[in-house]
Amino acid sequence: MGTTTNPSALTREQQATLNNLRGILGRQLRPASKTDPTLLAELILQNAVLMRENGLANELLDYLQRVREKLDAENPLYARLGIEIAVTLDAIDGRQPEAGELFQTTLAWYQAHPISLAEGQAHIAYGRFLIHRSRLQEAMAQYQQALELLQDHPVEAAIAQSEMGRVLVGQGKFSEAVSRFEKAYALSSGDGKSTVRLLNDFVAALIELGEMERAEKLLIEGIETSTQQGLWLVRANLRRQMAYIYHLRAEKSGDVASAQPYLDEAERLLQQVVAEMLPLQNTLDLAVVYHDLGRIETQQRQFTEAEAHLRLSLELFQRLGNLRNEAVAEITLGTLVVLKNGDIAAGNEHLHRSLQLADKVGDGFTLRQAAETLTRLHQLQANRAKTQPREIRIQVIDQLSFSRAKLVEYGLPEAAQVMASMMTELEAL
């Protein structure tokens, strides 16, 4: 289950600063103004991220374009502004093609006017643009070019390395990703904030490679650093990764008894993550943690607690309008109600809801998962019905028929076929 992090709303202090900036730019970007445009350009560039992150891309674009008009095209700031304009266009619906063109024009300018730091940064920015378009190979080439240019700039080189690591994780190339993250980690050492920010992906790659001890060691360091730096959301997410490691250890344990201490530790860590997330303005991450907690509690057969957490997580997903995660939570809750009360009908309802949601958002993976779980529940139901009176069997056949029709509707013919077989079997009795 994925998460996204919303930026926090502007504080009153930030809003005041932004208003002062607007006042100054409004006056000093007028044609008659005699203010040194390079100073204005620097000021806008320094505040570009704040403005973009706060949904003010259109306003930023206006400032960037107006100040660029005041500069000579041979001025290196002109090129930096070009890249920033391209990044900003990328954030505005329908303006992405212009962004691509501007990236290429500006990168061509750099070839004739080599400035390693700015050019390296430009390649990183273009790499990100390409990732947004899923052009991963081209993005990797851009990052590679950036690395060549950024040999004397470790902080920026670390960014390129870690972004390459993320692409590789997405491609399932975990060994190569780890190697990139190691380089990024080494390059950014000494800058606590940068190192902990790349840890989430670094640790995820290590876990995929089965390097649990190393991942755990990094997480311990990361949790300590994020506490010192006051990076509360980062810390909570790192602790959540730690819980995941314990959960995996439990799953790899041969038997229930040896899994129990790992599950206990995972649960304890997730409880702490919940407490850490409660003061943060991030309902989505919190809902995901409640969901994870409910899953672990289900495994521990703490059904009452599990149900409370799963229902709360579902409620939070609903409030956020996050249908994708709601669909996943419905599967978990469906399984729980069957385990808790043996209530297959209630379980089926949750799974049908999950199918409906997953279909609505076009999430094929969750759709198949819901179908699989629904099939298992129906199999359980059909097996039970075999020894039950005819009226009950007829009821089950009706339910199977309903599920089969829905599965056909959602484009899942194989699962529908399984339902049909079960119906035939029951009808034959």
Added chain:
Amino acid sequence: MSHIFVSYSRRNLTFVTQLVKDLQQAGLAVWFDQISIQPGDIWEAAIEKGLKEAIAVVVVISPDSMASEYVRKEVNFAQESDQLILPVLYQPAQLFLNLQTIQWVDLSSETVYPINLQKLIAVLQREPGLSGNPTTPPEETVAVDDTRKLSPTLLQRYLHVVTFIAEQTAGYMAWRRLAGSISTASQLHRGAQALALTRLNPPTGDRLAVFLVTSPSAQILHLICRIEKDVFFVEDEQGQDAELSIEDLARTLRSGSVKALVIQGYVSMAGMQKLLEQSSVQAVLTIGASEVAQQLFGEHFYATLAIGKTVQEAYQTALDRIGPDDTHDFQLVAKHDAVVLDYPSVEKRAVQPIIDPGLPPLRNVPINPDFVGQGQPLLELGEKLNDSRQLMIYGLSGIGKSWLASEFISRYGWRFSDGIVWVQVSEQTRAEDIFNQLRLLLELPLSTPLADLENVLRQRRVLLVLDQANDWGIGTELTELAQFVSRLDPLGGTRVMLTSWETITGLSDVSGARDLTLVEMQPADAEALIQKLIVDHDLAAEFADEQVRRQFIEKTAFTPWLIKEAMRSARLDGVEAALEDLETLTADTTRLFERHVGVQYQKLPAPTQAFLRQLQGLSDGFDRQLVQAIDSQSREHLRQLIQRQLLRREDRLYTIPPTVRLYLRQRYPLSEAEQDTIDQQVIRYWVQAGGAS
């Protein structure tokens, strides 16, 4: 030089010397008269200099210091000079009233000293200008951002205290003190069971009854409300007084898991016994006396419970911590000799204390702790907001519009379950800023189209407050906002509240909008406010003459802002001068505020006047570092401007009040060249500092 000034009584020198040593070891610069005054320095002048140059003032609380005129003057000076004040408790004492609204740090015993010292250091290190290496803070208290996110299951891992506060005029401060006690109590003993505190909103009898039935984790109910002759005054759904008898309360307490009832106030012994007999609670405590004693008792009572002791042991431990004069106000009755609460098993125990104020998410909402009176407009505001999508609060400057809006949120904010956004309007405000604040509140991506945002708002209960909407400078943006408001569903749960001193074309006439015109306070409310300020400003002697007091009240025209300002003038320039100023001002009440600004402005030294004129070149608020770039003498100017209320400070942000800005614009407008100079200074400062943000 930037340092911390320590204000204390010489009789506590041993304690203070240790404290200073510990602060210095944390890398903090401390001005301490015992070491900072050089031979040959004139003592009083040196202290004055040390105090003036301080960024923060640590006030050591003890009966001796609270009786010291020097300490009182130092605290008053620090408050008026916009310095950070941090009271630390050495020995329990009755606090100066202007210290009572500030959370103190308890350093009164060896047990709490090391833990709370770290907290004090962490706060000081966050203050810009005070050097020091950051240290790891002790286990933080979790303050819940949105009450709907808290899982009842999670609370079973805590020693859960639930509080019910129906104190109409002092609810916020009562909550803050209790939350402080619970937070400290959780951390006093290593390995103690963490405490959770949740507040019930609205404070109605029904809410309490439902909560007790549905929440299996609450073990202690901490009740704060007005009590008269064993009758508890809670609220009804509309926020009006509602009575709850001992029998009603006992009946409510028959359901649920509450084992101990803590009542802040006086209940007769017979009443306490009746509660014990007729409910399922096993212990009833009443805690009275001063606020300091209440807080100290609370900290130690809850801390002792957190280590698994009986209610009786906790009561005795806490009683030993407060002065012998106060103990008779603290009573306990119990069903048996050793009332033990239920604790989760060790492996299930939570680590960090949790504090849940029982509110939806609030964004940038200011707090006005000294709200007095205005009960009727508050109720009217609630009623009008129920059936209109937009409500505009009109009234003259200084009449208390923002004050009323903020109090409305603190009392009735729970009605807007999806959250409240407060936007301080400035001439540069854009409609998009407001939409983005709403998107973020609802955790929608910032790219969410406006139409989709409006659809979501139709199904939600959100309150958007636009304070000082008359300041809006860009007409097209205003039109965009007005169109947005007119598209809100009048039957939906989302509401817009605005404050303004005049009608705003395009916005005031949005269909379905209502308004509320705020006039001066009721005489009784004005008198109550004046009485409170006399005590706060320590002016009892100056106002001892009943005739002077009466004259003063009448001349303030019952305007809250003017009352506050006149009281401040009385402190600065004497009561006689304040009365003279009032006489001049109230001769024409239509231009009251403007005239007041003029009077205060003329009292400033010329360089400070020039400094203020320059500040109007900034469109919105600013921090100290920014104005330092404009004028190196800014510190002294800021102090004077704040004293005269020509500048306001909230946390680290300084703002020019709108009427001051208007006055300056009309009388002393900046020339284009002057504005350019300021712009250049700010641009250079920002570029050098690495960005405006």
